[in-house]
Amino acid sequence: MHLFSLHRNKTLRNVALSVLGLSAAWSVQAQTAASPFSDLITEPGGAGLGFVTRFESSPYVGGGTRQDLLPLYLYEGEHVSMQANRIGIKFTPSTEQRFDVYFKRRLEGFPEAGKVASLNGMEVRNTGVDLGFTYRYEQPWGTLYASILHDVSNTSNGTELALEYAYEWRSGRLSLRPSLNVSLRDSKLNNYYYGVRANEAVAGRPAYAPGSGTNVSLNLYGTYDLTDRWRLLAGASVTSFDGSIQDSPIVRRGLQPSIFVGAAYDFGSYKKLWSDERTPTYVRVLYGRAADDGCHLARILTFKCADLDKVNPTSITGVHIGKPFIEKLNGWPLDFVGYAGLVYHNDRNLQANGIQADLFMKAYYYGLPWNHKVKTRLGWGLGVSFANRVPYTEVSSQAARDRPTSRLLNYLDPTIDVSLGDIIGSPGLKETYIGLGVSHRSGIFGSSRLLGDVNGGSNYIYTYLEMKI
Numbered sequence: 214m215h216l217f218s219l220h221r222n223k224t225l226r227n228v229a230l231s232v233l234g235l236s237a238a239w240s241v242q243a244q245t246a247a248s249p250f251s252d253l254i255t256e257p258g259g260a261g262l263g264f265v266t267r268f269e270s271s272p273y274v275g276g277g278t279r280q281d282l283l284p285l286y287l288y289e290g291e292h293v294s295m296q297a298n299r300i301g302i303k304f305t306p307s308t309e310q311r312f313d314v315y316f317k318r319r320l321e322g323f324p325e326a327g328k329v330a331s332l333n334g335m336e337v338r339n340t341g342v343d344l345g346f347t348y349r350y351e352q353p354w355g356t357l358y359a360s361i362l363h364d365v366s367n368t369s370n371g372t373e374l375a376l377e378y379a380y381e382w383r384s385g386r387l388s389l390r391p392s393l394n395v396s397l398r399d400s401k402l403n404n405y406y407y408g409v410r411a412n413e414a415v416a417g418r419p420a421y422a423p424g425s426g427t428n429v430s431l432n433l434y435g436t437y438d439l440t441d442r443w444r445l446l447a448g449a450s451v452t453s454f455d456g457s458i459q460d461s462p463i464v465r466r467g468l469q470p471s472i473f474v475g476a477a478y479d480f481g482s483y484k485k486l487w488s489d490e491r492t493p494t495y496v497r498v499l500y501g502r503a504a505d506d507g508c509h510l511a512r513i514l515t516f517k518c519a520d521l522d523k524v525n526p527t528s529i530t531g532v533h534i535g536k537p538f539i540e541k542l543n544g545w546p547l548d549f550v551g552y553a554g555l556v557y558h559n560d561r562n563l564q565a566n567g568i569q570a571d572l573f574m575k576a577y578y579y580g581l582p583w584n585h586k587v588k589t590r591l592g593w594g595l596g597v598s599f600a601n602r603v604p605y606t607e608v609s610s611q612a613a614r615d616r617p618t619s620r621l622l623n624y625l626d627p628t629i630d631v632s633l634g635d636i637i638g639s640p641g642l643k644e645t646y647i648g649l650g651v652s653h654r655s656g657i658f659g660s661s662r663l664l665g666d667v668n669g670g671s672n673y674i675y676t677y678l679e680m681k682i
Contacts, residue, residue, distance in 0.1 A: 249434045249448050249473075250296045252381075254289040256482040260538060260551055261287035262574055262595060263477030265297075265446060272407070272454070273323060274331040274465050281320070282660040284623055285477050286572070286597050298663045301345070311349040319343050319364070320662045321406045331463050335413045338406050340662060341368030355380040364402070371402025386438040394430040398455075407461045418462045426455025446475040480538040480549055480574060493644070493681035495535035495550055501652060501675025503527045503606045510653050510672055514627060519674060525563055527605050529652060529673050531556030533571065546580035552594065552626075556652065560605040567602030569654075573624050587635040590646065594626030598654050606671045607654065619665030625653040630679065644681040649674070 254261050263285035271279050288295040294303045294313065301315020322338035323329065343362040350357045358377040364370050379392035403423040414420040432450040439445060452469040459466045504513065505520040512518040533554030540548050556569040573596025581589050603618045611618045630648025634640055651674055656667025 249432070250285060250287065250446075250477075253285075253296075253436070253444065253446075253477055254287045254479060256479075257289065257291060258482040259287075259289050259479060260574065261285070261477050261479045263287070263444075263446070263475055265473045265475030267471060267473040269471030270465070270469055271329070272465055272469050273329055273463055276323075276329050276331075276465070280660075281662050282657060283473075283475075283663055284597070284657070284661065285475065287477065287479075299345075309351050311351075313345075313347045313349070315345050315347075316365075317343050317345055317362070318663060319362075319368075331418070334415060335409070335463075339368050340665070341371075342366035343373075369402050369405035371405060372399045373397065373402055388436045390434045392432045392434075394432065396428045396430070398426055398428065400424045403455075403458055407458045407464050409461065409463060421461050423455070423457040423461055426457045428455055428458075429453045442479045442481070444477050444479065446473070446477060448473045480551075482538075492537060495533075495537075495552070495679060495681055497533045497535070497552075497554075497677050497679040499529070499531050499533070499556075499650070499652075499675045499677035501529045501650075501673040504651075504672040504674050506606075506610050508672065510625065510627075510651060510655075513651055513672065513674065521674065522606065525561065525605065525609065527561055527563065528559045529556050529569075529675065530559070531569075531571075535575070538574070546578060546584075548577045548579075550575050550577065552596075558600070558602075558604050563605045564608065565602060567600055567604065569598055569600040569604070571598045571624050571626075571652075572596050573598075573626060575626060588632040588643070590628075590630050590648075592626070592628040592630070592650070594624070594628070596624045596626075598622050598624035600654075604654075604671055606673075607669065610671070611667070611669050614669065616659075616669055617665055617667055619656060619667045622654040622664055622667065622670055623657050623661075625651070625655065627651050627653070628677075630677075633678075646679045647677070648679070649676055651675070 265283040265285060267281045267283060269279050271277055283297060285297050286295055287297065292302050294301060294315070299315050299317040301313050304312040319341045322340055323332055341364045344365045345360055345362040347358060347360040356379045358375070358379070360375045361372070362375070363372045374397040375394060377392055377394040379390055381388060381390045400422070403426055407423050409418055409421045411420045430450055430452040432448065434448040437445040449472045450470070454464065454469060458464055503522040503526065505518070505522050508518040508520050531554055533552045535550040535552040538549045538551050542549065552571065552573050552575055554571050556571065558567045558569060560566050573594040575592055575594035577590045577592050579588060579590045583589065600620045603620055607618055628648050628650035630646040632643050633645045633647050634642035651672055653670065653672050655670035656664045659666050659668030
């Protein structure tokens with residue numbers, strides 16, 4: 214039995230996959246109509262960073278408990294919204310209604326195939342990318358959500374309709390949001406993640422296709438405001454799979470519980486600061502070379518290694534544009550700047566060249582003792598990086614270790630720079646900086662399903678010129 218059928222138009226699908234390019238970087242698991250992180254940033258133009266550690270009982274027989282680190286990249290613009298690993302556009306015709314169109318990652322499956330005996334010999338079931346649409350209707354008695362999601366990554370090609378009711382209760386700094394979710398999943402979705410193909414059948418694991426079905430989830434999300442900017446996060450949910458899924462020989466029968474705990478920092482809104490005509494724009498141009506494979510980030514930062522890869526000297530050239538979110542936090546010599554930029558990878562005919570998109574928040578500290586003579590800034594950037602083609606240095610190093618790669622990875626950007634004006638004695642160039650940095654893409658030691666369970670990444674040592682205009 215099919216819940217519904219979709220007649221895909223190849224042209225539309227190709228357009229969707231092209232649009233996916235950069236946006237797929239911020240997709241998320243489709244198990245509830247409402248994101249548990251949808252209201253963490255409420256001020257227009259606000260941004261935040263954080264993390265969540267999830268613990269869930271694996272739905273697969275013998276899978277045990279799985280731990281997953283989910284980086285939180287948060288932004289709430291006038292028409293663009295990013296919620297953890299989901300990005301899209303929004304329309305708010307009234308205070309009660311909101312429409313969202315977005316891409317989100319479906320974190321189902323078993324990329325850890327081979328670690329669970331019941332899945333031995335089965336082809337990996339990968340995380341997919343859904344194109345989603347959500348309608349939200351908010352009233353004093355609660356909030357209703359309706360979502361439809363369809364896989365556009367050619368992973369499962371499945372579709373899901375989710376309906377949810379949520380109610381928010383707040384007392385002082387504590388906020389709780391219980392919700393009930395009903396998810397109607399088509400046969401393609403269920404067969405891909407919970408079925409056994411004919412060529413995968415063995416003794417004790419017969420071929421099986423669950424078909425379409427309905428899952429029901431109870432959820433409770435909570436936040437606690439430690440300060441105006443720091444917020445603790447927690448949540449718990451329990452899901453009852455459709456009987457047809459539970460009958461699968463690879464699925465553990467019973468309820469599927471999960472919990473998460475984490476924290477997030479709200480940088481506030483850029484709009485108040487940007488309304489000041491004196492607020493600068495940061496423009497940074499950079500050029501760098503791939504570091505030697507044994508030259509890891511920790512060794513670079515502790516001045517133990519600065520060797521470049523001389524065998525395969527791939528390089529990067531890029532530009533980052535930034536706007537300040539906070540200047541002189543609490544009166545300290547500490548600024549926070551939001552950056553977005555593009556980096557071109559020259560892979561020296563080792564493979565086709567590619568483009569990398571970076572989105573990150575960066576802290577600058579400039580309280581060093583000699584700053585009255587030569588202004589020196591120590592910078593640390595944290596965010597997300599998406600490459601339309603995995604850079605060669607990552608492909609080669611991961612292949613040597615028999616590890617997977619991912620186009621989406623966490624991004625770190627440590628830098629040190631000095632005022633060019635102070636160096637050459639030109640007051641007009643005091644806010645122009647020259648410096649060194651490391652462009653670091655990382656899978657966070659294979660701890661995050663969002664990042665493809667990748668253990669590894671790349672380091673490019675670069676030099677740059679940054680101007681405030």
